[in-house]
Amino acid sequence: MELSELRQKPHLSASSIGTYVDCSLQYWFAYVKRLPMEFVSDALEFGSAIHLTLADFYRAKMTGDRLLLKDVHESYRQHWTNRVKDRSDIKYADQKDFQSYLIEGVDLLTAWFNKLADDHFNVIAVEEAFVFEIDGMPLPIVGAIDLVEEDDSGTIIITDHKTTGRAYSIDEIDQNPQITIYQMAAKANGFADREILLKFDCLVKTKTPKFEQYYTTRTETDELRLIRKIQTVWNGINSKVFIPNDTSWKCKTCPYKKACDEWFLQQGGEE
Numbered sequence: 001m002e003l004s005e006l007r008q009k010p011h012l013s014a015s016s017i018g019t020y021v022d023c024s025l026q027y028w029f030a031y032v033k034r035l036p037m038e039f040v041s042d043a044l045e046f047g048s049a050i051h052l053t054l055a056d057f058y059r060a061k062m063t064g065d066r067l068l069l070k071d072v073h074e075s076y077r078q079h080w081t082n083r084v085k086d087r088s089d090i091k092y093a094d095q096k097d098f099q100s101y102l103i104e105g106v107d108l109l110t111a112w113f114n115k116l117a118d119d120h121f122n123v124i125a126v127e128e129a130f131v132f133e134i135d136g137m138p139l140p141i142v143g144a145i146d147l148v149e150e151d152d153s154g155t156i157i158i159t160d161h162k163t164t165g166r167a168y169s170i171d172e173i174d175q176n177p178q179i180t181i182y183q184m185a186a187k188a189n190g191f192a193d194r195e196i197l198l199k200f201d202c203l204v205k206t207k208t209p210k211f212e213q214y215y216t217t218r219t220e221t222d223e224l225r226l227i228r229k230i231q232t233v234w235n236g237i238n239s240k241v242f243i244p245n246d247t248s249w250k251c252k253t254c255p256y257k258k259a260c261d262e263w264f265l266q267q268g269g270e271e
Ligand code: SF4
Pocket: 023, 025, 026, 244, 245, 246, 247, 248, 250, 251, 254, 255, 256, 257, 260, 261
């Protein structure tokens, strides 16, 4: 089933769980009230255009083709243009605009392409939608895994593509909950008897663009810890506990800032 179809029914996702943990009031605006975002961040759209480009590359790899760098660049230019050209709701950071991102995307993908290992992994799925249940949870977990591959020994390699502003730390790699969810999804959807390796392919938007690849694994204890956390997130949502985390660094780029300011003025109001 397509991710868009899975999203039609009540569910949680890595993104909604992360939003609740970071600022549950933002979760309330986004997922309960479903307020339109006050703006769309340039970084979000840029990351989506890069994601779509990498998906094109791996779909070609799945059929035995290897796209050339010029094809990758063309794919990116099309995705970026289709996503943002003539839109007025995109909020660009200082010194950024449509054209600057055209150049930045090409440079970033060049860094990725030139450092990409010729791994001979067999591509099993690209942007693979999933759904799975957690004991005691009334809602399923829904999402999509960027890339699922298999090596010669039958080990499954799950890759999450990240477009980031800086390199990841080891702690961020080893504790990232999103990729733990992907492992749980893979096990629930036919790969429970396989070795699973997890990988972040990070396209780093530093002044000189970089590509960093990080492998990691998750134990059963990691999964159990996350399940406990997700169950607690659900208890909070179900009990209508939505607390602003207004000292978060996320406030600066929050797409619900006006709604949040108004919420603070509604003394004794909703929620
Ligand atoms: S502005 Fe800050 S506190 Fe308010 S909803 Fe956004 S992230 Fe939460």
